[in-house]
Each structure stands twice: as C-alpha cells, then as structure tokens.
Amino acid sequence: MIVASSALDALAGVLSPDELVTGAEDMARYSRDWSGDHYGRPLAVARPRATADVAALMRHCWEAGIRVVPQGGLTGLVGAAVADPSGHEVVVSLERMNAVRSVNAIDYAMVVEAGCILEEAKRAAEAEDCLLPITFGAQGSCRIGGNVATNAGGFNVLRYGMTRDLVLGLEVVLADGRVWNGLKVLRKDNRGYDLKQLFIGSEGTLGIITAAAFKLFPKPTQVETALVGLRSIEDAMALYARARRACSDLLSAFELILRDCIEVSLRARADLPDPLREVYPCYALVELAASGAVDLRTVLETCLAEADDLVADGVIATSRRQADRLWSYREVMVEMQGGGGRYLRTDVSVPISQIPRFIAQAIAAVRAAYPEAQPLAYGHVGDGNVHLNVIPPPGLASDAMERLFHGAEDVIFTVLDTIGGSISAEHGIGRVKQEAYLERIGSVELDLAHCLKNAFDPRHILSMGRILPAGTAGDG
Template sequence: MAAGASGDKDLAPAQRLAAMLGPDMVLTGEAVLPYCRDWHGDVQSDAIAVLRPRDTAEVQACVRAAVALDLQIVPQGGNTGLVLGALPDQPARQVVVTLERMSRIRCLDPDNFSAVVEAGAVLEQVKEAVAAVGLYFPLTLGAQGSCQIGGNVSTNAGGVNVLRYGMTRELVLGLEVVLPDGQLFDGLSQLRKDNSGLDLKQLFIGAEGTLGIVTAVSIKLLPAPEKVATALVALSRLEDAIELYRRARRDCCDLMSAFEFMPPLAIDLAREAMPDLPIPLEATYPAYALIEISGSGLVDIDDLMHRFLEAAFESGLAVDGVVAQSQAQARNLWAIREGMNLGQAQRGRHLRTDVSVPLSRLADFVAEAEAAVTARMPGCICVSYGHVGDGNVHLNVLPDFAQGPAGIDAQILTAKKIVNEVLDRYSGSISAEHGIGRLKKADLDMRLPAVKRQLLALVKNALDPKMTMNPGCQVDL
C-alpha cells in the first residue's frame, strides 16, 4: 500500500484512492470508460475510478479503501453480461473493481477432478488448461473467450450444456470471497461431500456481486468426452422439437449434452453475420433442433446418434437433417447458433429476453407470446430460440428500425411488457440464466413475493449493512 494511505481530505476521491492503494491500481479519467460500457455498446456510464487488484489481499485493500471513503463498489468480471449488472449507475459515488489481473490457476488436481482458479481467469483459457491434462470443464457459453470465472459464478451462468451438467452452481466446489467489510471468507474446499451445516458458498453464487467479491473458485472437473456427435435436424413445427427432445432423453439418456431450438430466421441472420458460413440444408423449414451427444470409453456415440435419428425420420418427426462428419463441420453447425445472435446485433438495438417456462409448455408459450407481440406491434419481428432441455427461451424482438431511436426505445419497452405478461400466465421466470442486474430490476421488484423480499433483505443487511456492494443491482431492499 502506498505511503500516506490516509490520504488528504482535500483531494478528490480518485486521488485519495491512488494515495491509499498506489497509482498502479487505480484508473481514472478516460481510462475508466471502457469498463463502463455494456457488452453490446448500448449503454455508456462512468465511475470515480476503476480499481485493478492483483491478488486477494489487494481486493481486501480496495474494499477497505472504498468503505473508508464512503464509496460504493461495482464488482466486474469480463463485463459480458446482458443485464447491466456490472455497470455503475451512480457514477459520482461508485468505483468499479475489476478482477482482470487475477487470472492464475492456483491448483489443478487431476486425481481429485478439481481445480482452483482465480476469479479473473477467462473461461476459455480455463477450459484449455483443463483439457491439456485430459479433463473437461463443461460450462460452455458464447462469450467464453472473454467472460471470467468470477462473473460466471456471480451470475450463475447457464449455457448450452445445462441439461447435462447443470448451471454454474452445480460445478462449484468452493469459493473465496472478500466480504463488504474487507474480511475474507475462505471456503475454497475441494470436497464433494461436506454436510457440516449451511453451505455458505451458495449465498454468493448468483448474487451478482451484491454480497461480496468472488476472488477464487474451486471448480468440479469431469473426464474429457472423447467422442462427440452433432446434428442439425429440420422439423415441421416447434412442437415437434419437444417430442424429439422427449425421445432423445429416453434413447440417449445422460449422454445428451445439448439440445437447442432455432427458427428459420436463424439461417438468414447467421448468413447476414457470416456470409461465408456453410449452410448444410438447402430447403427452409419451420423449426430446427441442434443436438449434441458426447461420451468416452466403450460407448459408440456416432452409432447412437445415427440410430436415434433413423427412428426420428422413420416416424416422420424429423423431415431433414445432417450429422457433422468432422470437428470443423460441428463447429459450423454451432456457428449458425452463434451467428444468429451476431446477426441480430448487426441489425441494431432490440429486445433480448431470457425467460424460462415449464418444458412441456415451451412451444405454447412461444406461439402465444409471438402472436401477442405481432398483434400489437405488426412492424416488429420475433426471433425465438433457446435451450429445449431446460425450458429456457430467448424470445427476442427486432423493432421497426424506421421509427428512429425514440420509437425503437418505445417498441422495446412495449414488447418486453407484452412478453412478460404472457410469461406470467405460464408461471415462468423473467431470468433463466442471465441474472437480473439493473436491466430487469423493476420487473423483478413487481413480482417479488413479500416473504422472499424479507429474507433477501435480512441476508443483505447482515452481510452488507452499509449497502456497499453493487447497490442498484437485482433489487432495492
């Protein structure tokens, strides 16, 4: 810590932070701005400073300095979130604490099928390091080249492998967390069974930095799947995707690692984003399923996929399709899924939703919500896709871009209200995997039961009575 840590009370907060922590740890001025912009570039904020600790002790020092100056803290990982959970909303009072310099893999234990990684480690780099010793970390996201493990934990990230491996919560063995008063919760256990009272790490998973700053994570690893089969299947209607998934759960059991559904517009959007992307099916169909099964050992994955699809075609459930014959072809099939997202972003600002409904009602929800949006907003285009296996739907709405910025904003708000009204009738969730952040706070607030609100307030007040950690995120208590 720099000399004169008490600082000069006549200095601005940013200068006092630099005096307390050292100038190498504190960014100010224009250097702050990249940390205060959301992933899609739709929102730009500001902050007093960005603090860049290099280890856990320095995170503790950052927290104590902020508390001493009566500043609020916005913890930030890779800043790839979609709900503004890591962006300041009170720039004159808030500092960003980024974990980007804490990216070490502290321990990799193949015999225990576990690793301890720092919160700033990029997900893709962790997956590569684990793969180098023949193991597998199954969390798989579109943003894995830039998102960080601490952010994955703090948002309880989902991704395409949830139906087999669960959300991030299921992959965490232990946590190290700096609490709002600067104390350290050291819960970096690598045990799989520990029934000695409350599992305190669960408080911080999905809390979006409102209860503390995750600094390191003990993660669960698995044997690397040696064989992977990927198929794109064309269907006559979305309802058939539910039936196909039901059969896949029966026939492929726990070897199925992904089952995505996409609309026909997905192909057009992917082509817009990646003109050279090969599209393996010539005709256009009402719905598509992207299926992946994987395993190792004595299981013949390719034979399983072919036998499963053969039965689907014989029954008339599948009407067209292709099975990847190489890793490159498999990557191309997944690129359609990712390209669809890029294509939407290239068209401009639009409504992005992340909702969940009971799996058995997924197709009905999509049909009803899309019809409701189209009836009230005929100039808008609905793009519904997502994870069939866990009932997670991304029902996005592309506005009528001819309406101009103000008109686009109004359309997005109206479309969100329409989708959420239908969602409520299906007893769904407004956030399946992205979290609440600041973007969905009002939507959660109006749906939060009184007893749940009371319990959340008790936890928040017990751990963070000064409301230091990420105020404005999730819900006001």
Template sequence: MSLASEPSAGAAGLNESQREAVLAAFAGVLDASGIIGGGSPDAARYLHDWTGDYGGAALAVLRPATVEQVQAVVRLCGEHGVAIVPQGGNTGLVAGAISDGARPAVIVSLERLNRIRRIDAANFTLQADAGVVLQTLKDAAEAENMLFPLALGAQGSCQIGGNVATNAGGINVLRYGMTRDLVLGLEVVLPDGSLWQGMTGLRKDNRGYNLKQLLIGSEGTLGVITGVEVKLFPRPANIETAYLGARSFAEAMALFGLARRVCSDLLTAFEVIGGECIPLAVLSNPATRVPLADEWPVHIVMELACSAAIDGRALLETLLAEAFEAGLLGDGAIAQSRAQAQAFWAIREDLVEGQARRGMHVRTDLSVRLSDVPRLIDQARAYVAADWPGWLPIAYGHAGDGNIHFNVMPPLGLAPERIREEGRRLLQGLYAVARDLGGSFSAEHGVGRSRRDVFLAGLAPNQRAAVRALKAAFDPQGIMNPGCLVPPVTNLDQ
C-alpha cells in the same frame, strides 16, 4: 433502456478535495496500472456493456492484482462511503456490472487476478482466480485430459468469477447443470474487507448453512468473488453433433423427449433455432451455409458425448432413424469432423452477433417447463403479431432446459427513442406471457439493474423480507453494487 451518463457523474456527492483524497487512498494500495480515472478514455470499455445499450459512470476503475489488494480496496470504500461495482469480463446483458452514477462508485475489475491456482487431477477439481477467462480455464482442464463443461458464446472474454456471480447457464446445462452445480468452493472478500474462504475440495459437506450457494448468483451485491474451485469431468472421447430440420417447435420438443429416452445422460446439448434467425447468422457471417436441403421452420443443433467404450455415432443414427420414422424430422446432417461440428455451432453463435449488428432490439431470457416451450413461443409470437405489427420476433435457445431467448427486432428505420419506449412496453407483455405459464423472466442472464423492478414485483412479502434481511446482514452500508438486483437497503420495502 440505457443508463448512459457522463463519466464524472461517478463522483456524485463528493467535492473536489474529497475526490482527491479517495483517489490518493486507492493509490496507496494499488500500483499505477491499477487505477484508471473515470474520465479517462481508457475507462470507456469498463463503463459500457457489450451490447452498447447500457452506459455508466465511475470515480475510477480499480484493477487489483492480488486478493490482499481487493481487501484493501473494499476496506477503503467502506471508510469513504464509496460504492463498489465488481466487474469480470463485462459481457453481461442486464447492466449488472455498470454503475449508474447515482452515488460515488468505483468499478473493481478482477481482470488482473488471472492465475490458474491448482489442478487436482485425482480429485477432479481446479482452483482459479476469479479473473481467469472461461476459455483459459477450459483449456487448462483440457491440457490435463479433463473437461470443464460450462460453455457460452462469450467464453473467450467472460471470466469465471463473473460466471459464478451471475450463475451463468449456456449450452450444456442439460447434462451438467448451471454454474452453481459446477462450483465446489469460493473465496470471497466480504463488504467489511474480511476474506471468506470456502475452497475445501469437498463434494459432500453438510455443515450448516450453505453460504457458497447464497453467494453464487448474488451479482456482486454481497461480496467480491476472488477465487473459485470448480468440478472437472472426464474429457469425452467421442462427440457427435447433428444439425436437423423440424416442422414446428412442438415436433422439436417431441424429438427432444425421444432423444432423452434413447441417449439418456449422454445428450449434452439440444438447441432450437427458429428459421427466421438464419438471416441474422448470415448478416454476421455471409459465408454461413445451412446443412439442410430445404428451408425449415425450426433448426436443431444437438450433441452427445461419451467415452471410447460407447459407439456414439451408432446411438445417434439409431435416434435419428426413430425420429424420421415417427415423423419428427424433415431433414438432417451428422457432422463428419470437428470442423464441420464447429460450423454447425457457428450458426447458433453467429445469429447472436447478427442481432447486435442489426441494431437495438428487445431481448429476453425466458424459461418455462419443457412441456410449455412450444406454447411459450406460439403465444409470444401471437402477442407480437397482434400488438406490435412491423416488429420481427425471433426465437432460439436452450430448449433442452426450457430456456428460450424470444427476441424482437424493431422495424428498420424506427427512431432509437421509439425503440426504447415501445420496447419497454413490448417487453412487459412478453414477461406476462412467461409468467402466465408459470415461467421465469430470467433463466440464465441474471437480474442486474435492467430487470430489478420486475424481480421485486414478483416477490411475495415474506420473500422480500428475506432479501432485505440478507442484504442488510452482509452489506449494512449498502456499498456492494447498489442498484443491482435489489435497490438500496432503505428502499427495499418500497
């Protein structure tokens, strides 16, 4: 489960003189603060992921400050045969932005490309550098009384370019869609160093192949995203949030169906949390207080948003009254202030931090049809109970769009090497449960390096041929994020 290696491995295949020549070439196009040696302590945060599960290596960390510098870096990498690993906020969970050190590579961090370029209020669009932190982008939209709805737990540190490269999801997919549904245009440095400019502000443009959609979710394997143009929405005047308790995930999904019929597209989020997750939220934040009178097997955080012309509170109260009457709810509370609403959401966010604090564990990012969500959780729990006694399964996620994070915590005190070995086998079983239900092993986290083999194994021969052709057409030298999403071009048929 780890890609850990020594930092110097990032120069594998280069002798000392070649290494010095490559670094000198980079120094010719970047200022002093734009280059961090791969063996420097300052490089450590770029070479390990947020979880600590994955570590890598690089010849250097490059921090271009302009699009032209990105182009120059990409051209030099092509000339010297050095691989490029684009990196945003490094908040991913699948080792997509961590070089494995198998060949000479540089991390290209976009953090210095961090300008909001333009907000067009009349067109409801915003243009930004790829390195703009998501929260900064959201704040810029809010300052213009507009909304950018992508919402993630890591939004204070992840970057919009990384969100686009991985097609990030989050809590508002139910109403607004994935990141690809929010992007109007891109600016991308292609592997030959040329700049593909696709930011036109057009909502309807039917001129041939949609390269933008191909680049979204490509995880840095086809180019380096340097600019993004996104859709903005009217900022909701009323936001209503409820924290609810249900007896089962089946009842929770029945409640979701009722909520969709009553609230229609005003429903923005519907999150489910297994009762077993609450101690993890408390581990992260001992001050956690669940706003329910009793313990419940399933907790729900739901939210609706609307304009001032609509009485959102009355609509929510109508929904909950119908739900109680139908026997779909056991308890519930409606937030009386934004502070209270934030406290409800903090439980959902803190349980993720609590897992990290507890230690190594098995993480999944599964998706199935909405009707199969309860079946997925029941079958996954049964599998863990039967085959992995002592491991603790926890289930939570974006039930409104069929995405469940079914994670499993190892027994306390289990040695790390056993966690890795047993965890790999356990994970394959969970993927099989989702696959048998016609689901996906990657709903919103991407493929990266950690799920590459699972991705390839699931491709039909014609799909694999298409992947091979696309990768070869865009990146014939194979320098763009090698090992991520797909293996090197020459190995795609293996």
C-alpha cells in the same frame, strides 16, 4: 458519501499508482458492457493483483463509505457490472487476478482466480484430460468471477447444470474487507449452512468473488453433432424427450432454432448455405459427447432413425470442422440478429413442456402489438430457457425504440406469467430487469432478500441498486 476528490486521494493511499485508473480515456473500456446498451461513469477503476489487495481496498471503502461495483469481462446483459452514471462508484476489475491456481485430475477439480477468462480455464482443464463444462458464446472474453456471480448457463446445462451445480468452493472478500476462504474441493461437506450458494448468482451485491473451485469431468474423446429439420416446435419437443431416453446422459446440447433465426445467419454469412435441402419451420442442433469405449455415432444415428416420424431431414457432421459449421448457424444468428444495432433481449425460463405454447403465444402477442417489429425465438430446450428477442424496424428513433422495447417486454412477460415462468433464466437481474423482478416477487421473498443484503452489506456499498433498489444503509 464522501466527495469525489477526497475519495480519490484516499484510494491513492491504498493502491499503487498502476492499480488505480482515474483518467476518463483510460476508464472508457471499463465503462460500457459487451452489448453497448449499458454504460456508466466510474469514480475510478481499481485493478488489484491479489486477494489481499481486494481486502485492503474493501476495508478502506467500508470505513470511508465509498461505493464499489465488482467487474469481470463485461459480457453480462443486465447492467450489473457497469458503474452507475453518478460518478461515485469505484469499479473493481478482477482482470489481473487471472491465475489457474491448480488442476487435479484425481480430484476432478480445479481452483481458478476470478479474473481468469473462461476459455483459458477450460484449456487448463483440458490439458489434464478434464472438462470444465461451462460453455457459451462469450467464453473467450467472460471471466470466472462473473460466471459465478451471475450463475451462468449456456449450452451444456441440460447435462451438467448451471454454474451453481459446478462450484465446489469459493473465496470471497466481504464488504467490510474480511476474507471468507471456502475454497474446498470436497464433494461432500454437510457442515451447516452452504455459504457459497449465497454468493453464486448474487451479482456482486453480497461480496466480491476472488477465486472459485470447480467440479471437473472426464474430457470427451468423442463428440457427435447433428442439425435436423422439424415440422413444428411440438415435434422438436417430442424429439428432445426421445433423445433424453435414447442417449441418456450422453446428450450434452439440444438447441432449438426457428426458421427466422436461420435466415438471419444466411443473410449475415454468404458462405453459409441453407443447411438442409428444404426449408423447415424449426431446427434442432443436437450434440452428444462421451469418453471411453462408446460407439457414439451409432447412438446418435439410431436415435434419429427411430424418430423418423418426427425428423423431416438432417445432417450429421463427419468432422469437427463440419460440426463447428453446424454450430455457426446458431452462433452467427446470436451475433447478427440486431444487424449491428440495438434490439430487445429477453432471457426467460418456462417449464420444458410449455416451450411450444410460450413461443407461439408470445410471438403472436408481439406481432399483434408491434406488427412492424420482428420477434425471434431460440433456446436451450433441455433446461426450458428461451431467448425471445425483438428486432425493431430500421430507422426507428431512439425514443420510439425505447417505447417499443418496454412495451414488447411487457407483452412477453405477461404471456410468461400465465405459465409460471421466470423473467431471467441465466442473465440475472442487475439494473435492467429490476422493475420487472420487483413487480413479481412476493413480500416474504423480498423481505428475505433485504435481510440477506443487510446482513452481508449493512452499509450498502456493494453494487448498490442491482437486484434490489438502492436503499438506506443499516447501522453497520
């Protein structure tokens, strides 16, 4: 690894002055992620404007042995896109590469640069009466490249799948500066290895995604939203199973929210009343969407009416404004569950049928081990993704908080292991989940992962120490 001053001098010869940020104050916003829990110290921040610029930068870094970490909107929660504390990593921010290159309403496809904010890409699709269905709370600040590199999930996974299921093609700059142009919009292309799948979810460890081609869908002309109260999580799961059959592919979201989570929203927003006349142990936020001549309201009403043995009470929105208000109970809870402070975030995946068992056992285990802490559970029922988070007691010292977080995570993951779950449903591994990941990965899988890393980045200059531990570079 070359020394910092030499590296900066070398980079200055590759990038124009406004493409290279080196001052500590100017680099501050690239040094900490959205959660505020993960931060680092970049050597410099590169802000290329085009794929050719990224390629030139990577060729130089490859030859000089300069480590690089690609960065999008910094909304990830596992420390993958933040520079490490060493001061030896160059952050490559894709924020200036933000163009929507094309939207085709006949192909139902679009090509978007990696730095484009997700919400802006969604608007570009909607302008052509199309839908880009990736949807979650951070869509106003996250960027397309990060969505692909982390295989982002969100609310609509049960209907449209993860980001992986929506990507038709990619443009990627490799560690040595070569550009792989796989920006096809073909629905069928069965020629050999599907290379794009290797980069989706790789968290910047195999290459820098500079553009992506996405599958689009008809823009919904109708959306119906309901919030229902249920007597148990088991009833919520039974309702989900019936809704999948009664509503078929019209069901686009089915969110589980426990009562403790509703109370977080009520405390945070005085203008949010209790959503139903009585208090229930859990709630389901159900949304259907369709285009064309479908009586969507009747579909939803019939589904809920036929499930009156499960649904204790509920409300169906009569306007988009009311629907947004129903979603507020979930979104405000996510924003305010820590009360502005730190809390343990977990993002696990379990077999859908095991959601009640996992939540009950994990919450009981956390309460037994840490009675002073508050566990909160919510999730995307249709894909088995549960967020079981732990709020520390007020005034807890930072060292005690770290011990609580580490211990509570171990407790939750121990329960998870008994039912064959995954420690990461959609957030990825990064640096934060690496230890837990390595404890659970099999020897063959780990060997294959190292083989991939060494094949694509034998000098280990890309996102070193993310997913896999920092290792010795190959011969190159």
